[in-house]
Structure formats: C-alpha cells, structure tokens
Amino acid sequence: MADSMSNVGPTDSASAGRSAPALDDVGYRILSELRENGRLSMAALAERVGISRANAYSRVEALMDGGVITGFSAIVDHAKAGLSIGAHVFVTVHPQSWPSFRERVLAMPEVEYCAVTTGEHDAMLMIRATDVSGVHDFSTGVIAQLAEVRTVVSVVILDEVVRRPFILPADIPARAPAEQLGMTRWTPSPGAREPLPPR
Template identity: 75%
Template sequence: MSSKGATGSQHSGRSATPLDDIAYRILDTLRDNGRISIAALAEKVGISRANAYTRVESLMQEGVITGFSATVDQAKAGLSIGALVFVTVHPQAWASFRERVIEMPDVEWCAITTGEHDAMLLIRAVDVSGVHEFSTGVIAQLPEVRTVVSVVVLDEVVRRAFLLPTDLPERDMTVPLGMTRWTPASPGRDALPPR
C-alpha cells in the first residue's frame, strides 16, 4: 500500500456521513502504521484479508483515505524552526492569495480562519532568519496582504496525523459552558484547495 500523500481535503470543515466501526478500526490501524500489509491489517481489525482489501480500496475511492506518506521529524531532517504566520488579506484578493500560497514551498499547512486574522500558515525554516525572510520578504510583500504576524513555535506538544470521531470523548454537557465569541468568516474565505 503506497501512494503519494495528499495534503488536505476539498471538503475540509464539512460534515461527512459517519463510517462504520470496521472502517474506523481500519483508519486507526493505518494511522499507526500506513505501511502495514493487508494481511496484518485484516488480522488486527478482525476481518478477512479480502474484506480488508475491499474496505481500503473503498475508503480510497470515496476520498476518505487521500494518500499514504511518511512521518518525518522536521528538526532531524534539517528544518529546526517552525513558525505560525497569521495573515490579514485584502477582501477582494482571496483568489490570488490562495494561488500564491499553494505555490510556496515553505508552507507546510495553511487554513483560512475566522477571527482577527484571515489565514494561518505553518512554515518551516533552517533558522530564525529564515522565518523573518519569509514573513517580511515574501508574505508581507504580496499585494493581497494587509498585515502579517509571526510566532515562532517553541515546542510541538501534540501532532497527530489525523483525528477520528471515535477519538473524541463524550463530555458532560450539563455543566454550564463558558462564554465563547464566534466570528463568522467573510465571503470568499473558503478552505484552500488541496495541493
């Protein structure tokens, strides 16, 4: 089972039809080891090898599994600095901003957000000067961009390949919730298309 990894889903943030328990067990197993053989996957999930093969193929065709890739320690690979770059974009410049960001090799991940800033980028660099060069010399220079705020990542505490609904704990909703301010996204701030 090998295929080029995908970076995202076109339907990010939208509700999907829930999968059955077997599909979630398959995804959970593949999250731990994307190189597991179909025979070992079938044994671990408790289904036949033919069923495991059919299920994985189906999950791929339905776009649930978007690819397989290696997990890399960025620092050991030579990119020891990570930074979050928060960007505010001029309202009429969304299409052009999306196109430019998709082409930037420094950007590991980008999301259009609600709130004070319009987009959040996770970038990688060899050193702090690389973060500075990208923030002020690349992103801030785009005509689509109004403001840029960079925050260097000191420690990545949790980084999971993906979450499943089965990972989420049940919570006692009888406890009064705290105050949360929700800022809706302005028109045109849809999710970035996959690379």
C-alpha cells in the same frame, strides 16, 4: 494495489470527489490501524481488524476511492531533517483578493499548512525554516510583500506538544455540557476592515 501500502500516493482529484462510503465499526478500525502504521500489509491489517484479506483490500480501496483516505506518507521529524524552526504566520487579506492569495500560497514550498480562520486574522500559515532568520525572511520578504496582504503576525513555535496525523470520532470523549457560556473568546474584527463583497 500491492500487498503493502507503503508506496501508495495521494488519490487523484477525480477519486477525491466521489461519494465517501458510509463508515462502520470495521471502517473506523481500519483507519485506526493505518494511523498507527500506514505500512501495514493487507494480511496484517486484515488480521488486526478481524476480517479477510480480500475484505481488507476492498475496504481500503473503497476508502481511497471515496476520498476518506487521501494518501499515505512518511511522518518526518522536521528538526532531524534540517528544519529546526517552525512558525505560525497569521495574515489579514484584502477583500476580493482571495483567489490570487490562494494561488500564491499554493506555490510557496515553505508552507506546510494554510487555513482560513475566524477572528482577528483571515488565514494561518504553518511554515518551516532552518533558523529564525528564515522565519523573518519569509514573513517580511515573501508574505508581507504580496499586494493581497494587509498585515502579517509571526509566532515562532517553541515546542510541538501534540501532532497527530488525524483524529476519529471515537477519540473524542463524552463530556458533560458546560454550566455556563463564555469559555471561548471570540476576537472581534478590526473596525477598519473592509466588508466582504456581496455574493
């Protein structure tokens, strides 16, 4: 690895599958520093964390080999890069269609993020477009046309208030337990949804 980590790409699949090293305070401080500036040199990282350069190098290598750090990349302002519109696309998928649905989504360059969810819908896609018509074209002309998909709901994003690269356990404040339940709303599944096949 070079002294600067600016050109480090994602780890390969073999590395990502290895056992992650146990994270101690130094490990978390390394992650915190790299979150603020992923282009820190090893010398600068070592100085900020309070360890030797050799230790910093070996620690980062271990975090990458263990799959804790999966890569380094630039953070881009989407609007300034020409993609001024973002949208969440909520999708309901036909049961037994998940393998092919996943493969199709992985091949879609507009999709920045996709997650399987609980609630009324089965998956949420984050997409980017140059204008609102691009969101419409993707929702009705791409996703809704898939045989695996039952329903599609698109929500245009007006403003992204918070977008962090990742959070760490120390970021989560201690809070007193809620006095009563009922603060979270769980959306029941539609009655018409087919049951999932037995495993």
